Amino acid sequence: MRSIWKGAITFGLVNVPVKVYSATEDHDIALHQVHDTDGGRIRYQRRCEVCGRVVDYEHITRAYDDGERTVILTDTDLKSLPEERSREIDVVEFVPNDQLDPIMFERSYFLEPDGKSAKAYVLLRRTLESTERTAIVRFALRQKTRLGALRVRGDVLMLQGMLWSDEVREAKFAALGESVRVSDRELELSAALVDSFAGDFTPENFTDDYQAQLHELIVAKLERGDSVTTEQTFGRAAGEGDAANGEASGGAGGGAGGGGEVLDLMEALRRSVENSRSDRSGVGGRARP
Numbered sequence: 001m002r003s004i005w006k007g008a009i010t011f012g013l014v015n016v017p018v019k020v021y022s023a024t025e026d027h028d029i030a031l032h033q034v035h036d037t038d039g040g041r042i043r044y045q046r047r048c049e050v051c052g053r054v055v056d057y058e059h060i061t062r063a064y065d066d067g068e069r070t071v072i073l074t075d076t077d078l079k080s081l082p083e084e085r086s087r088e089i090d091v092v093e094f095v096p097n098d099q100l101d102p103i104m105f106e107r108s109y110f111l112e113p114d115g116k117s118a119k120a121y122v123l124l125r126r127t128l129e130s131t132e133r134t135a136i137v138r139f140a141l142r143q144k145t146r147l148g149a150l151r152v153r154g155d156v157l158m159l160q161g162m163l164w165s166d167e168v169r170e171a172k173f174a175a176l177g178e179s180v181r182v183s184d185r186e187l188e189l190s191a192a193l194v195d196s197f198a199g200d201f202t203p204e205n206f207t208d209d210y211q212a213q214l215h216e217l218i219v220a221k222l223e224r225g226d227s228v229t230t231e232q233t234f235g236r237a238a239g240e241g242d243a244a245n246g247e248a249s250g251g252a253g254g255g256a257g258g259g260g261e262v263l264d265l266m267e268a269l270r271r272s273v274e275n276s277r278s279d280r281s282g283v284g285g286r287a288r289p
Contacts, residue, residue: 005141006114009124009150009157011091012272014265016124017115018089020141023108023158029214039228089150089159094133100149103168106161111150120265121157128152 003019033042113121135150147162
């Protein structure tokens with residue numbers, strides 16, 4: 001695996017440098033669009049509506065349109081935002097594991113300790129395990145401020161991006177508002193049916209049947225000679241002038257907390273606890289971010 005980002009988990013005065021890796025990957029078979037009559041590859045072009053030219057990614061920037069005016073935002077503009085420059089995974093609070101609704105989870109990332117010592121990393125992992133809590137964090141990745149859940153998976157810390165509360169819709173269906181009677185006998189039979197399917201979840205027992213069938217279909221068509229050459233599909237030799245169209249992912253930039261004095265871990269913990277107690281004893285308690 002290759003790290004996509006470097007930063008540091010911060011809570012109180014404790015700083016845990018980490019490397020971030022994508023925890024999942026897509027194994028779906030990639031399919032292209034082609035013309036049904038001659039098999040020619042269909043291409044989507046980034047064409048400017050003013051000059052009519054096809055524009056390379058290096059000359060494309062972003063803009064906001066309010067219907068009457070357009071504000072152009074360059075990469076320099078976006079990188080000037082404090083949140084965009086941040087390389088910290090800032091712990092906001094520690095909550096019981098069972099308080100998190102899975103509907104809020106987005107992508108998952110593995111965190112690897114990045115430094116000479118993994119002691120602070122292991123300490124945080126074991127603390128989360130023993131307290132049965134998840135760290136709620138804020139971080140910035142790929143020009144977006146994100147909410148996240150920092151939890152333990154095996155012997156590794158995992159960061160899961162989370163939706164903001166206003167991004168989760170409420171489900172209210174009229175049919176559920178009506179009076180629906182379920183008899184004790186119906187409930188008993190339903191529970192018996194559930195018991196007949198009961199078991200322990202083993203992810204390895206489940207496979208993507210559609211992708212397997214799609215692969216078999218492709219192999220069968222190739223064996224029958226039901227195909228065209230790549231040169232015919234592209235209208236040229238394979239690879240000729242075929243520039244990569246994907247946007248570059250967020251680079252591994254410099255880690256947070258790389259410079260300056262490094263506090264002793266025990267001293268950082270002690271002072272952080274004292275600061276937290278002092279804040280909580282004040283009027284109104286600890287301020288929320």
